[in-house]
Amino acid sequence: MKNMVIEIPKTMYMITIVALYVNIAVALYAILAKPNLVKKIIALTILGDTVNTFAILAGYKVWRPGLVLQPPVLTELDDVSREVIEEFVSRSVDPLPQALVLTAIVINLAVTLFLIVLALYMYRHFGTVDMDRIGRMKRGVISEEVG
Amino acid sequence: MNSVIKALAFTSVLILAIVALAYATSSGGLGVLPPESLRPLAITYLRTVYNPENPKFTAMAPEAVTAILWDYRGLDTLFETVVFYGAIIAVLTLYRETYRERDILPLKGLSIVVKRATAVTSLAILSVAVATALHGHLTPGGGFQAGAIAAVAPLVMLIVFSKRFLSDRLSHVQLLTMRNLGLLGLGLTAIALAIVGFAIGEKAFIFQNQAKEMSKLSFPQRILGVPAGGTLLFFNIFEALAVAAGFTLVFMVLLSSEELSRKEIVGEEHGY
Numbered sequence: 001m002k003n004m005v006i007e008i009p010k011t012m013y014m015i016t017i018v019a020l021y022v023n024i025a026v027a028l029y030a031i032l033a034k035p036n037l038v039k040k041i042i043a044l045t046i047l048g049d050t051v052n053t054f055a056i057l058a059g060y061k062v063w064r065p066g067l068v069l070q071p072p073v074l075t076e077l078d079d080v081s082r083e084v085i086e087e088f089v090s091r092s093v094d095p096l097p098q099a100l101v102l103t104a105i106v107i108n109l110a111v112t113l114f115l116i117v118l119a120l121y122m123y124r125h126f127g128t129v130d131m132d133r134i135g136r137m138k139r140g141v142i143s144e145e146v147g
Numbered sequence: 148m149n150s151v152i153k154a155l156a157f158t159s160v161l162i163l164a165i166v167a168l169a170y171a172t173s174s175g176g177l178g179v180l181p182p183e184s185l186r187p188l189a190i191t192y193l194r195t196v197y198n199p200e201n202p203k204f205t206a207m208a209p210e211a212v213t214a215i216l217w218d219y220r221g222l223d224t225l226f227e228t229v230v231f232y233g234a235i236i237a238v239l240t241l242y243r244e245t246y247r248e249r250d251i252l253p254l255k256g257l258s259i260v261v262k263r264a265t266a267v268t269s270l271a272i273l274s275v276a277v278a279t280a281l282h283g284h285l286t287p288g289g290g291f292q293a294g295a296i297a298a299v300a301p302l303v304m305l306i307v308f309s310k311r312f313l314s315d316r317l318s319h320v321q322l323l324t325m326r327n328l329g330l331l332g333l334g335l336t337a338i339a340l341a342i343v344g345f346a347i348g349e350k351a352f353i354f355q356n357q358a359k360e361m362s363k364l365s366f367p368q369r370i371l372g373v374p375a376g377g378t379l380l381f382f383n384i385f386e387a388l389a390v391a392a393g394f395t396l397v398f399m400v401l402l403s404s405e406e407l408s409r410k411e412i413v414g415e416e417h418g419y
Binding site: 014017018021022025028029032033059071072073074075077080082085088089092093094095096098099102103105106107109110111113114116117118120121124125 | 165
């Protein structure tokens with residue numbers, strides 16, 4: 001009985017975890033190897049969202065077999081007895097990862113906005129967002145000045 | 148040739164890392180996430196978040212995530228807000244010479260059908276944002292989300308009605324005032340009980356929500372018969388106002404005309 005309850009979520013859990021690993025790898029590849037700044041920014045958001053999903057997944061744990069989970073929101077407001085609260089406490093998922101992820105999302109959003117504006121600024125300055133080409137242009141200018 | 152080998156090596160390292168991590172996870176390397184010993188922490192939060200029988204520790208808000216964000220970890224969120232507005236101020240500083248100027252774009256925009264449809268949907272978006280801000284302590288949602296939703300309306304309007312249309316009606320001074328009012332409200336809500344306590348000679352703390360053992364002052368638990376979560380309602384409203392105004396400012400800078408934005412980098416053509 002115990003095995004039956006645990007077996008099905010474990011496959012799904014593995015699929016989800018491996019999918020998140022693949023996401024992280026793809027995002028890292030794009031951040032490190034792609035010269036285009038816009039692609040780098042897109043990959044950075046993918047990386048951030050993947051890590052946030054990891055944290056949320058850690059909170060959604062069936063910590064007792066056969067438990068039906070619910071979001072950490074109390075819906076009974078007027079007649080709050082001790083039984084209602086104990087039921088809520090035993091079934092709710094961990095709210096702390098969600099609160100931390102909320103903070104991370106907001107900061108991610110602000111940083112992404114700033115990076116987009118910087119990339120736009122660089123495009124207006126250099127006429128391209130390709131880091132390799134910008135590097136070549138700068139090398140050309142430096143060699144002109146020196147020699 | 149050299150770059151092909153480099154790319155191949157890099158890709159194979161990444162694939163190897165995925166396989167190794169997947170093997171480690173399937174053989175129980177990460178364990179069952181998270182450890183059992185973390186559950187008491189969650190139980191403490193869940194048990195005290197809305198508990199009239201335990202008035203010394205409760206936040207009196209039915210939504211645990213918002214309560215953690217603005218009450219249990221309120222100072223954390225205040226500094227997060229500082230990071231957020233730091234980024235917005237950095238954007239405005241990059242375009243400090245042009246963001247005040249009137250754009251030279253003509254008042255054209257898209258076709259009349261798109262304009263009318265956008266007018267209706269913008270109202271709908273704004274009302275969803277207001278509902279998200281006001282219900283942040285009852286249902287999932289809150290100040291940041293409401294502000295981000297509300298900022299979608301000006302973003303769509305900037306594209307559909309043109310930038311001149313919006314900036315003639317909502318100048319950067321008004322937006323900056325809205326943002327500053329929101330931030331002022333956030334700060335005042337955080338220290339409101341401390342000020343009241345100082346005035347009437349009671350003990351009170353910064354970021355105090357409900358009455359504690361040492362301090363009898365408290366924000367209202369219910370407003371108009373609905374649970375208000377004390378400070379949470381005010382934090383959500385002010386945060387939504389500030390986030391919406393800040394985002395609208397940045398969108399206006401981002402969607403300025405090319406001629407106006409290029410004024411910012413005049414004189415930087417020589418020397419990188």
